Amino acid sequence: MTTKWWKESVVYQIYPRSFQDSNGDGIGDLRGIISRLDYLKELGVDVVWLSPVYKSPNDDNGYDISDYQDIMDEFGTLADWEELLAEMHARGIRMVMDLVVNHSSDEHAWFVESRKSKDNPYRDFYIWRPGKDGREPNNWESFFSGSAWQYDEATDEYYLHLFSRKQPDLNWENPALRNKIYEMMRWWLDKGIDGFRMDVITMLSKTPGLPDAPVIGDKPYHWGGQYFIHGPRLDEYLSEMHREVLSRGDILTVGEAVMATTEHAIDLTNEETGHLNMLFQFEHMDLDRDPHSMSAKWALKRWDLLDLKQVMTRWQRNLEGKGWNSLYLSNHDQPRSVSRFGDDGYHRVASAKLLGTFLHMLQGTPYIYQGEEIGMTNVRFPSIDDYRDIETLNMYREFVHDRGIDPATVMAGIHAKSRDNARTPVQWDDGPNAGFTTGKPWIGVNANYPEINVRAALVDPNSVFHYYKKLIRLRKENPVIVHGRYDLLLEAHTEIYAFTRTHGDDRLLAILNFTANQPVFALPSGIAYSGTELMISNFEVDAAEDIALLTLRPYEARVYRLT
Incomplete structure (x- = not known):
C-alpha cells in the first residue's frame, strides 16, 4: 500500500448554491465561497470538492451542463473561479471539480x-x-x-435521458464525443485543478440493443439499471480516459458508482491496474431502502446496525491492499447524516460526534459535506411548495396525483429522504437567513438555525465543529488511522460498533455506541494490551478507567491507543 496525498487528505464538499451568497440574490456563489475559505482552513480540510459551477439552465441544480468551460451566471465569472482556485491554493487547499459526462443539458x-x-x-x-x-x-x-x-x-x-428530460445522455460509443470530453478535462487540469469527482461515471456504457427491462408490477416504465450500469465497455472507456487525461498528473479521482460491488471497486481503483483512485459506493446508503417496495428510496425502513457492520466491514477488508475506500455518510444527494444515522433531537451533538468518529477512524479518504461539521439536520418543510429538488417534485406528483397515495404519507418520505434536506443554506449565524444571504434564499433556511450555526460552534469548545477539527488533526498525526488494517470486534452486538486499526506496532481501538441506550462494552479476551491512551471521546472520560468492561453513555464514542 503506497503513500498518496489523496489517501491522507480530508475532503470537504461544497454545494455552491447553498454555501454563501455574496451579492444578496439569495443564491450562493463563488465570491461567497472565497469569503469563507479561512473557515475551511481552520477546520483543517485538505481538499474541496466543488459541486458543478458550470453554465447551466439549472433544471437539476447544475448537473445539467450547457457549457463545460464557462461558469453559471448566478455563481459569478471564470475570473471569480480563477481567484477562488488561487485563494484555495494559497491556503494549502486543493480543488476537485465535478465531472458530469454521462449527460449534458439539452441546451448544450x-x-x-x-x-x-x-x-x-x-x-x-x-x-x-x-x-x-x-x-x-x-x-x-x-x-x-x-x-x-x-x-x-x-x-x-x-x-x-436517464435523469431529467433536459439531461440527454451522451453517446460514449462515439469516439469524437469522447475526444471532446477528454479535451475539456485537460483544459481544466491545465487551469490547475487537482482532480475530478465523476458523476454517475459507471453509467457511461449501455448494453447494445438497449433491451427492455424486466416488467415488475403494472407500472408503464421499469428499472433497467442492469443494462446501463457497469456496462460492457465501461472498462474500455475509463482505461482510455486514464490514458488520455488522468495519468498526466498527480490528481484525485473519485467515481460515483451506483450498484458497485467490492469487486467493481478493486477493478477500478487498483493502484497498478485500475483507472480511478476511489469510488463512492452506495451499499450503506441503501440500508434504509425497502427493496420490496415499488418506491424503494421513499419507503421508510429502519436501518440496522448489524447490516451497517456487515457492509462497512466487507468494504474495509475486501479493498485492503487492493483498492481504496471513500468514506461518507452524507452529500448533496443524501439526507443529513445525524438525522439518518444518529439522533437529531436530544442527542444531536453526541450522535453527530459519534458519526464523525466512526467515519474518520475507518481506512479510506473521509468526505465531509457542508454543515455536517456543525451537526446540521434534515428540514421538515410543511408543504411540497417549499421544495425545489426535481426528483422530489416529480415523485410527489407521481405518487399523489398519479397513484393516489395519501399526501401525508408522501411528505413523511420526503422529510426523511429528500435531497433538499442537504441543500438548505449553511447556517452561519443566528441573524436573518442564518447569515447565508441578505436577500430571499433560493430555498428556505432550516428553522433550527438560531441554535445550530457556525458562529455558536466556533465559540463553544465542546461543539461538533471543534470535535471534527480534532478528528482531522488526529488523522494527520497518526498513520495508523490512514493505513492501518481494520478488524471488526463484537460482530453480533446490536448496539455497539467496535473495531481495531493496526499499523505495525501501532494499534487503535474504536468503541461506538450507536443507540440512546447504555450498553456494556466487554473487551474480547483476545485483545491483549498493557496500557491505554485515550485519543478522542465525545464525553468526559476518566483516563484511568479500565477498558475491559465499560458502561457506555447514549451515543458515546471513544478511541484508544493500545500499548
Whole structure:
C-alpha cells in the first residue's frame, strides 16, 4: 500500500448554491465561497470538492451542463473561479471539480445541433432511437420518474435521458464525443485543478440493443439499471480516459458508482491496474431502502446496525491492499447524516460526534459535506411548495396525483429522504437567513438555525465543529488511522460498533455506541494490551478507567491507543 496525498487528505464538499451568497440574490456563489475559505482552513480540510459551477439552465441544480468551460451566471465569472482556485491554493487547499459526462443539458450546443436533423454531425453525440409500436424505444424508467425517453418532433425520434428530460445522455460509443470530453478535462487540469469527482461515471456504457427491462408490477416504465450500469465497455472507456487525461498528473479521482460491488471497486481503483483512485459506493446508503417496495428510496425502513457492520466491514477488508475506500455518510444527494444515522433531537451533538468518529477512524479518504461539521439536520418543510429538488417534485406528483397515495404519507418520505434536506443554506449565524444571504434564499433556511450555526460552534469548545477539527488533526498525526488494517470486534452486538486499526506496532481501538441506550462494552479476551491512551471521546472520560468492561453513555464514542 503506497503513500498518496489523496489517501491522507480530508475532503470537504461544497454545494455552491447553498454555501454563501455574496451579492444578496439569495443564491450562493463563488465570491461567497472565497469569503469563507479561512473557515475551511481552520477546520483543517485538505481538499474541496466543488459541486458543478458550470453554465447551466439549472433544471437539476447544475448537473445539467450547457457549457463545460464557462461558469453559471448566478455563481459569478471564470475570473471569480480563477481567484477562488488561487485563494484555495494559497491556503494549502486543493480543488476537485465535478465531472458530469454521462449527460449534458439539452441546451448544450452539441444537443442543439444534434436534434436538428438525423444527418447532423452532432447527431451521434447523443442516444437517439425510433419509437417501437407507437411507444418509446424501450420501457426504461428515468431516475426522476416516468419514461427515460423523450419524443422529439423535429426528427420523429426519441432521445434517452436517464435523469431529467433536459439531461440527454451522451453517446460514449462515439469516439469524437469522447475526444471532446477528454479535451475539456485537460483544459481544466491545465487551469490547475487537482482532480475530478465523476458523476454517475459507471453509467457511461449501455448494453447494445438497449433491451427492455424486466416488467415488475403494472407500472408503464421499469428499472433497467442492469443494462446501463457497469456496462460492457465501461472498462474500455475509463482505461482510455486514464490514458488520455488522468495519468498526466498527480490528481484525485473519485467515481460515483451506483450498484458497485467490492469487486467493481478493486477493478477500478487498483493502484497498478485500475483507472480511478476511489469510488463512492452506495451499499450503506441503501440500508434504509425497502427493496420490496415499488418506491424503494421513499419507503421508510429502519436501518440496522448489524447490516451497517456487515457492509462497512466487507468494504474495509475486501479493498485492503487492493483498492481504496471513500468514506461518507452524507452529500448533496443524501439526507443529513445525524438525522439518518444518529439522533437529531436530544442527542444531536453526541450522535453527530459519534458519526464523525466512526467515519474518520475507518481506512479510506473521509468526505465531509457542508454543515455536517456543525451537526446540521434534515428540514421538515410543511408543504411540497417549499421544495425545489426535481426528483422530489416529480415523485410527489407521481405518487399523489398519479397513484393516489395519501399526501401525508408522501411528505413523511420526503422529510426523511429528500435531497433538499442537504441543500438548505449553511447556517452561519443566528441573524436573518442564518447569515447565508441578505436577500430571499433560493430555498428556505432550516428553522433550527438560531441554535445550530457556525458562529455558536466556533465559540463553544465542546461543539461538533471543534470535535471534527480534532478528528482531522488526529488523522494527520497518526498513520495508523490512514493505513492501518481494520478488524471488526463484537460482530453480533446490536448496539455497539467496535473495531481495531493496526499499523505495525501501532494499534487503535474504536468503541461506538450507536443507540440512546447504555450498553456494556466487554473487551474480547483476545485483545491483549498493557496500557491505554485515550485519543478522542465525545464525553468526559476518566483516563484511568479500565477498558475491559465499560458502561457506555447514549451515543458515546471513544478511541484508544493500545500499548
